[in-house]
Amino acid sequence: MIRFNSDYTEGCHPAILERLAATNMEQTPGYGEDVYCAAAAEQIKEACAAPEAAVHFLVGGTQTNVTVISAALRHYQGVITAVTGHINVHETGALESCGHKCLTIETADGKLTAEQIAAYTDAHYADASFEHTVQPKMVYISNPTEIGTIYKKAELEAIYDVCKERGLYLFLDGARLGYGLTCRENDLTLADVAALTDVFYIGGTKVGALFGEAVVITNEELKRDFRYNMKQRGGMLAKGRLLGIQFLTLFEEKRYFEISAHASRLAEKIHDELKDMGVKFYVDSPSNQQFVILPDAVLEKLKDDFAFEYQARVDDTHSAVRICTCWATKEENVEALLAALRGLLR
Structure with missing residues (x-):
């Protein structure tokens, strides 16, 4: 997970x-x-x-x-x-x-x-x-x-x-x-x-x-x-x-600013690549918290491998979730998430 x-x-x-x-x-x-x-x-x-x-x-x-x-x-x-x-x-x-x-x-x-x-x-x-x-x-x-x-x-x-x-x-x-x-x-x-x-x-x-x-x-x-x-x-x-x-x-x-910048860079990577995939955002956030709107069917397929914070029901088939990066987030984990979403949203 x-x-x-x-x-x-x-x-x-x-x-x-x-x-x-x-x-x-x-x-x-x-x-x-x-x-x-x-x-x-x-x-x-x-x-x-x-x-x-x-x-x-x-x-x-x-x-x-x-x-x-x-x-x-x-x-x-x-x-x-x-x-x-x-x-x-x-x-x-x-x-x-x-x-x-x-x-x-x-x-x-x-x-x-x-x-x-x-x-x-x-x-x-x-x-x-x-x-x-x-x-x-x-x-x-x-x-x-x-x-x-x-x-x-x-x-x-x-x-x-x-x-x-x-x-x-x-x-x-x-x-x-x-x-x-x-x-x-x-x-x-x-x-x-x-x-x-x-x-x-x-x-x-x-x-x-x-x-x-x-x-x-x-x-x-x-x-x-x-x-x-x-x-x-x-x-x-x-x-x-x-x-x-x-x-x-x-x-x-x-050190405080260096590790913070790491989280910010990875959050920006998630934001930019999801935007390129056509994903909509519940909130336009520039920080380490990204609020994305995804089909419930996609979230269901992701739930065994990735954990997100539920934010809100958007419509009958879509929900908003929060994706957080932090000082310790691994780049390979971000890449794994993005690869999974590319496959599911294609």
């Missing part, structure tokens, strides 16, 4: 395993106060061109989203998100169980626009009874989005400007950030992301690490007491060095 259903089916980059083994019997302080976390934080700040940023390491994406958002908001405040946003659809109401409402906006492509954010916020305060409804205080976006689309620099600039004008924090979920930054349509850098958000995170779980996300905070208000919130939300890992070692290994020698 060749799995294209997600981007975290493999373990981690071999260099991380080697380093974890080499440092296994070292004694270090706990809770992220070790030399490896400190060195990894410096590597990340340098890559972000943000020397004053605060960098913290957490274990997983849902935990990171809940910790960041609940740390930023008061109990009567909520977070604006696309209706397809991960915090709204794929985290079992984790954020709302902490008392913060997802304030959803319908989007055509999974991306929020500056105009939508302005309109939503302005409408809240234009209502005479605004104090009876949840106050918007943060905007949540992800790059890539839940459906693989990416933000361009001009879009992120416009969103950040609106957030500053209306007193909103901007939080970018970067669970797949490496794949967004290395796809061919991207015009953002990591430094741009740091400069145009209040807080974001660099995903490791989906991009080469065994587990872990690196939170980067540039807004001074949000830096204060963040570790208290980490501890309260179960995010302060006792053996914190396990996270520091992984991110240090990923960011040394630009």
Whole structure:
């Protein structure tokens, strides 16, 4: 079985395993106060061109989203998100169980626009009874989005400007950030992301690490007491060095970007060759997630050899599935998939 259903089916980059083994019997302080976390934080700040940023390491994406958002908001405040946003659809109401409402906006492509954010916020305060409804205080976006689309620099600039004008924090979920930054349509850098958000995170779980996300905070208000919130939300890992070692290994020698680019190149190969075969796409995604529409009969014949993530029913005889590449995807597995589809679609 060749799995294209997600981007975290493999373990981690071999260099991380080697380093974890080499440092296994070292004694270090706990809770992220070790030399490896400190060195990894410096590597990340340098890559972000943000020397004053605060960098913290957490274990997983849902935990990171809940910790960041609940740390930023008061109990009567909520977070604006696309209706397809991960915090709204794929985290079992984790954020709302902490008392913060997802304030959803319908989007055509999974991306929020500056105009939508302005309109939503302005409408809240234009209502005479605004104090009876949840106050918007943060905007949540992800790059890539839940459906693989990416933000361009001009879009992120416009969103950040609106957030500053209306007193909103901007939080970018970067669970797949490496794949967004290395796809061919991207015009953002990591430094741009740091400069145009209040807080974001660099995903490791989906991009080469065994587990872990690196939170980067540039807004001074949000830096204060963040570790208290980490501890309260179960995010302060006792053996914190396990996270520091992984991110240090990923960011040394630009390994994070190199392995992300590998996934992006293979996703682009799948996209281009399927397009040449006449395959239609459910979403026009430039990133490592490709959403393709295939006949049910073809999917039935592929199911014993390839795994995909079901996305949606398109019509009586066609379904949309997600094909994911990742840092560990083998070129020969991509070739096997394409060869199988050529034969079945001929």
